[in-house]
Amino acid sequence: MSDSAALKKTPLNATHRELGAKMVDFGGWDMPVNYGSQIEEHHAVRSGCGLFDVSHMLPLDIKGANVRAFLRRLVANNVDKLQISGKALYSCMLNEAGGVIDDLIIYFMDETWFRLVVNAGTAEKDLAWMEKMNADWGMGLTLTPRRDLAMIAIQGPNATQALNEALPGVDQITANLKPFNAAAMGEMFIARTGYTGEDGFEVMVLAKSAPFFWKALMEAGGKPIGLGARDTLRLEAGMNLYGQDMDETTSPLESGLAWTVDLKTERDFVGRAALEKSEVTKQLAGLILLDKGVLRGHQKVHTKNGDGEITSGTFSPTMQQSIALARIPLGIAPGEEVEVEIRDKKLKAKVVKYPFVRNGKVLI
Amino acid sequence: MNIPADLKYTPSHEWVRVEADGTLTVGITHHAQDLLGDMVFIENPAAGRTLAKGEECAVVESVKAASDVYAPVAGEVIAANGDVEASPESVNKDAYRAWMFKMKPANAGDVAALLDAAAYQKLVESEAH
Numbered sequence: 001m002s003d004s005a006a007l008k009k010t011p012l013n014a015t016h017r018e019l020g021a022k023m024v025d026f027g028g029w030d031m032p033v034n035y036g037s038q039i040e041e042h043h044a045v046r047s048g049c050g051l052f053d054v055s056h057m058l059p060l061d062i063k064g065a066n067v068r069a070f071l072r073r074l075v076a077n078n079v080d081k082l083q084i085s086g087k088a089l090y091s092c093m094l095n096e097a098g099g100v101i102d103d104l105i106i107y108f109m110d111e112t113w114f115r116l117v118v119n120a121g122t123a124e125k126d127l128a129w130m131e132k133m134n135a136d137w138g139m140g141l142t143l144t145p146r147r148d149l150a151m152i153a154i155q156g157p158n159a160t161q162a163l164n165e166a167l168p169g170v171d172q173i174t175a176n177l178k179p180f181n182a183a184a185m186g187e188m189f190i191a192r193t194g195y196t197g198e199d200g201f202e203v204m205v206l207a208k209s210a211p212f213f214w215k216a217l218m219e220a221g222g223k224p225i226g227l228g229a230r231d232t233l234r235l236e237a238g239m240n241l242y243g244q245d246m247d248e249t250t251s252p253l254e255s256g257l258a259w260t261v262d263l264k265t266e267r268d269f270v271g272r273a274a275l276e277k278s279e280v281t282k283q284l285a286g287l288i289l290l291d292k293g294v295l296r297g298h299q300k301v302h303t304k305n306g307d308g309e310i311t312s313g314t315f316s317p318t319m320q321q322s323i324a325l326a327r328i329p330l331g332i333a334p335g336e337e338v339e340v341e342i343r344d345k346k347l348k349a350k351v352v353k354y355p356f357v358r359n360g361k362v363l364i
Numbered sequence: 365m366n367i368p369a370d371l372k373y374t375p376s377h378e379w380v381r382v383e384a385d386g387t388l389t390v391g392i393t394h395h396a397q398d399l400l401g402d403m404v405f406i407e408n409p410a411a412g413r414t415l416a417k418g419e420e421c422a423v424v425e426s427v428k429a430a431s432d433v434y435a436p437v438a439g440e441v442i443a444a445n446g447d448v449e450a451s452p453e454s455v456n457k458d459a460y461r462a463w464m465f466k467m468k469p470a471n472a473g474d475v476a477a478l479l480d481a482a483a484y485q486k487l488v489e490s491e492a493h
Binding site: 033034037038039228232292293294296314315317322343 | 401402404405407423425427428430456
């Protein structure tokens with residue numbers, strides 16, 4: 001057990017402890033891994049409404065006249081897709097070699113203000129990189145980390161109902177908010193985004209308001225969900241996890257993220273030249289274990305075209321079998337069988353097209 | 365903490381019940397299942413397998429992680445519990461009812477070296493700090 005005193009705490013830390021959460025050191029943050037049963041929490045999100053404290057992730061405001069020009073060069077997806085205030089874009093931020101520094105969400109507020117949300121474990125590295133680019137390119141922007149904000153994800157088929165009940169007046173916004181769009185309500189920022197494959201919201205609130213808001217959401221039927229279920233939910237939803245499914249040494253084109261890399265326009269961005277020179281030989285594929293056992297990260301995968309490796313694996317509570325994302329050679333199609341080395345055995349797995357689960361339904 | 369006084373324990377969180385006929389029934393402790401979380405897969409050693417003391421002989425996997433189970437003493441496996449393999453969650457419900465395998469110790473005296481409940485409790489408390 002680690003000493004929690006040295007760890008960073010979110011504004012909801014005391015709330016988690018009151019709820020009896022099992023707390024763990026998650027990349028230097030004292031975070032709830034579960035509040036009892038990870039599997040029950042998983043099902044609660046698929047069938048009802050779950051609440052996640054995602055305040056360890058960092059909202060970052062970038063302001064200045066050149067902010068759009070800056071982001072055009074900084075990230076692999078094209079921020080010119082963002083023309084309406086509140087619209088969100090998922091993108092990778094690459095290094096010159098085309099490796100992934102981080103994956104992030106970019107919200108367009110106005111022409112002098114974009115809001116980014118970056119991963120907790122990469123926040124400091126990201127900020128340093130962005131400040132360096134800001135200076136190197138003479139952009140003159142102001143980057144403001146918003147640690148004064150807490151972030152709560154409300155996810156599941158009953159998410160809208162719970163949010164409407166917990167926050168009077170928000171129904172005016174939730175009724176019209178489309179997926180991957182956000183709107184401000186006073187000091188709050190409400191985005192229809194998430195990491196579970198369900199409908200839902202990610203809401204930023206002032207840190208001091210977070211415990212009260214969390215309790216109101218619980219009274220409205222929201223169940224607290226730990227990081228354990230967050231991982232099984234995102235994996236079922238076929239969503240990448242930074243540090244596992246991609247990192248600075250992997251190309252987004254070999255990480256199932258080609259759809260987020262804009263190579264169609266002439267726009268030059270960091271990493272583009274390297275990506276265009278690179279030869280793509282691998283793909284990120286879904287796996288379902290046919291034999292008994294559990295797929296885990298770093299297990300070796302044998303295919304007819306050579307070896308690959310599992311990047312994320314788990315037991316899927318919705319499907320009641322083990323699933324994984326794996327980086328394997330190109331030319332292996334859905335439906336084909338591969339072998340996974342688990343301890344001293346070679347077990348059979350089937351390649352499938354992911355996501356595995358969306359909106360409560362198994363897609364495989 | 366749930367540590368029955370009538371059982372023996374290992375530092376690697378197995379519990380051992382010494383039966384009247386001298387055979388041993390082995391499982392993982394309540395504390396171990398609590399650390400691992402929801403169980404989803406269990407693999408027991410086959411009956412007839414000879415085990416050295418401390419040998420990796422079974423696997424328990426939760427949604428979170430895989431963990432090895434070690435032979436508490438040297439001996440031979442005489443039975444494996446297919447019920448816990450079919451319902452891994454039974455270990456979360458009652459770790460001391462959900463036994464994993466039974467073995468015949470090579471030397472009956474080896475059992476004396478296992479931890480008693482008080483010693484195991486101390487060990488768990490020391491690991492918590």
